[in-house]
Amino acid sequence: MQLGEIDRQDGRPPYRQIADHLRSAMDRGELTAGDKLPSEAELTRHYSVARMTARQAIQELRTEGRVVAEHGRGVFVRMPAPVRRLASDRFARKHREAGQAAFLAEADKAGVRPSVDQIEIDRATPPADVRERLRLSDDERVAVRSRRYLADDRPIEVATSFLPLTVAEGTPILEANTGPGGIYARLEETGHVLDHFVEEVTARMPTADERRRLELPDGVPVLVVVRTAYDTAGVPVEVCDTVKAAPAYVLEYDIPAR
Amino acid sequence: MQLGEIDRQDGRPPYRQIADHLRSAMDRGELTAGDKLPSEAELTRHYSVARMTARQAIQELRTEGRVVAEHGRGVFVRMPAPVRRLASDRFARKHREAGQAAFLAEADKAGVRPSVDQIEIDRATPPADVRERLRLSDDERVAVRSRRYLADDRPIEVATSFLPLTVAEGTPILEANTGPGGIYARLEETGHVLDHFVEEVTARMPTADERRRLELPDGVPVLVVVRTAYDTAGVPVEVCDTVKAAPAYVLEYDIPAR
DNA sequence: CAGTGGTCTAGACCACATT
DNA sequence: ATGTGGTCTAGACCACTGC
Numbered sequence: 001m002q003l004g005e006i007d008r009q010d011g012r013p014p015y016r017q018i019a020d021h022l023r024s025a026m027d028r029g030e031l032t033a034g035d036k037l038p039s040e041a042e043l044t045r046h047y048s049v050a051r052m053t054a055r056q057a058i059q060e061l062r063t064e065g066r067v068v069a070e071h072g073r074g075v076f077v078r079m080p081a082p083v084r085r086l087a088s089d090r091f092a093r094k095h096r097e098a099g100q101a102a103f104l105a106e107a108d109k110a111g112v113r114p115s116v117d118q119i120e121i122d123r124a125t126p127p128a129d130v131r132e133r134l135r136l137s138d139d140e141r142v143a144v145r146s147r148r149y150l151a152d153d154r155p156i157e158v159a160t161s162f163l164p165l166t167v168a169e170g171t172p173i174l175e176a177n178t179g180p181g182g183i184y185a186r187l188e189e190t191g192h193v194l195d196h197f198v199e200e201v202t203a204r205m206p207t208a209d210e211r212r213r214l215e216l217p218d219g220v221p222v223l224v225v226v227r228t229a230y231d232t233a234g235v236p237v238e239v240c241d242t243v244k245a246a247p248a249y250v251l252e253y254d255i256p257a258r
Numbered sequence: 259m260q261l262g263e264i265d266r267q268d269g270r271p272p273y274r275q276i277a278d279h280l281r282s283a284m285d286r287g288e289l290t291a292g293d294k295l296p297s298e299a300e301l302t303r304h305y306s307v308a309r310m311t312a313r314q315a316i317q318e319l320r321t322e323g324r325v326v327a328e329h330g331r332g333v334f335v336r337m338p339a340p341v342r343r344l345a346s347d348r349f350a351r352k353h354r355e356a357g358q359a360a361f362l363a364e365a366d367k368a369g370v371r372p373s374v375d376q377i378e379i380d381r382a383t384p385p386a387d388v389r390e391r392l393r394l395s396d397d398e399r400v401a402v403r404s405r406r407y408l409a410d411d412r413p414i415e416v417a418t419s420f421l422p423l424t425v426a427e428g429t430p431i432l433e434a435n436t437g438p439g440g441i442y443a444r445l446e447e448t449g450h451v452l453d454h455f456v457e458e459v460t461a462r463m464p465t466a467d468e469r470r471r472l473e474l475p476d477g478v479p480v481l482v483v484v485r486t487a488y489d490t491a492g493v494p495v496e497v498c499d500t501v502k503a504a505p506a507y508v509l510e511y512d513i514p515a516r
Numbered sequence: 517c518a519g520t521g522g523t524c525t526a527g528a529c530c531a532c533a534t535t
Numbered sequence: 536a537t538g539t540g541g542t543c544t545a546g547a548c549c550a551c552t553g554c
Contacts, residue, residue, distance in 0.1 A: 052310075059317075063321045063463070063476065063477070064463050065462070065463045088456075088511075088513060089516070091513060091515060091516075092515075092516045093515060093516050094516075194515035195514075195515055196512055196513060196514050196515055197512075197513040197515065198346075198510060198511070198512055198513070199510070199511045199513060200508050200509070200510050201459055201481075201508065201509040201510075201511070202481070202504060202505065202507060202508045202509070203461030203479050203480075203481050203504035203505075204323065204479065204504060204505050205321070205322050205323045205477055205478075205479060207322075218321065219321070219463055220463075221461050221462065221463060221479030221504065222461075223459075223460070223461050229515075246460060246461035246462060246479065247460065247461075247462050249460060250458050250459065250460045251458070251459040251460070252456060252457070252458050252459075253456070253457045253459070253511040253513070254454055254455070254456055255346060255349060255454060255455040255456075255457060255511070256453075256454050257349060257350075257351060257452035257453055257454055257455065257487075258347070258349075258350045258351050258352075
């Protein structure tokens with residue numbers, strides 16, 4: 001691996017030059033996914049800098065999400081996460097009729113073993129943005145279903161659903177196991193036939209809690225998708241707030257040109 | 259502002275405790291958007307730690323995107339970027355017929371002054387993923403239009419369009435100014451009436467070049483939207499690759515339940 | 517000019533992984 | 536036991552901002 005030298009005349013500070021050397025070694029393919037970077041000790045020797053300077057170079061690459069540090073082992077070029085494509089028909093009725101909730105249908109297609117944990121069910125007053133989307137009055141309470149999805153035991157997504165109690169009360173939606181086809185199948189059984197969904201998509205850096213639950217290393221943003229489900233009467237019956245590791249997902253949407 | 263003290267018995271390292279104190283001051287509203295954090299000197303005095311320890315606490319908040327450091331001035335709680343909502347009808351024909359390209363229609367609605375710069379037009383062989391989306395043969399060349407969008411002179415988005423030369427050649431699409439209604443209006447004039455778009459959405463940390471062009475501070479991810487336009491014959495006529503500062507956008511999509 | 521953050525040095529001890 | 540990254544100290548000089 002070719003590392004080059006620090007040019008003290010160069011305007012860029014040494015730590016940035018070191019980071020650039022490592023970056024270009026990755027771009028040239030001399031350092032590929034899974035490879036170990038030179039250790040901090042090796043970098044300080046090679047460049048004749050203090051350890052903190054070498055660390056700062058590595059810190060840059062970490063916040064860019066290009067490398068991951070493992071305590072006691074070394075710093076490694078990040079493995080590209082296998083990408084999951086979420087097609088725009090993922091909530092099609094045919095899947096519900098086949099007894100598959102959306103997540104199970106996807107996992108099936110991707111050939112991974114799906115599971116769900118950290119299920120929490122609660123009755124509470126919703127946050128303001130959820131209340132607006134559900135068109136509820138100020139003090140109205142909702143059913144809250146929060147859970148974490150895993151594929152082959154690796155956390156994939158955390159999701160929280162909010163449903164008006166008038167809709168959810170007395171249904172399996174308030175049980176840990178909602179039965180075949182998931183929440184949406186139960187909604188349709190109780191007369192709320194679904195018409196369409198509106199998804200609002202944005203991205204940001206995760207909170208400390210999200211980093212923990214999704215087991216995210218540094219420098220990985222999350223995609224936030226807030227989905228509102230409307231029944232054929234135009235009534236919003238569910239708001240689902242999902243947070244996923246961004247680089248692992250591509251969301252696909254179809255838009256008519258009208 | 260209430261800062262608390264470091265508990266040396268606490269399992270968390272001091273720098274993390276300091277970061278948590280500052281975070282919770284923000285959460286409690288004692289430190290709100292635009293406020294200046296205590297300086298490094300104040301933190302080292304208050305907590306009796308070395309300066310690097312105080313810096314590390316601030317570094318945490320920076321990579322989380324919650325604060326921004328300004329050399330010589332201080333560290334400030336990040337101003338929430340004014341959010342632009344991109345509605346699912348943003349490519350409706352009615353806008354093109356009114357002579358407005360999608361970006362101008364949005365800017366109009368948001369009440370900001372739109373502009374476009376860094377326009378570059380080229381003929382080249384496209385990257386592999388674009389070639390696949392446009393269903394081109396290996397050596398086929400495309401028109402490449404790259405530009406940067408600004409609102410009130412602040413960079414908002416960088417975009418690159420790829421169109422088969424068979425579609426673009428001899429049209430204003432290869433000129434700097436594409437005329438009223440933009441690329442899509444020109445496509446429809448030349449017989450490619452648009453039927454629908456497919457958008458693929460993901461997010462990641464920006465490259466160094468994107469950070470520069472979008473003038474992004476540390477800790478801000480980007481949303482990447484790749485849109486493919488299909489005409490009524492089902493032929494893909496354009497691929498447009500856009501990169502935006504993520505927290506400044508909410509993308510909205512309507513999905514039929516079918 | 518004083519105050520701020522940016523960078524760097526040369527050490528130290530600790531926690532974790534591997535052999 | 537050795538090598539790795541994680542955290543910390545106590546200084547130093549520089550560059551930028553604002554008075």
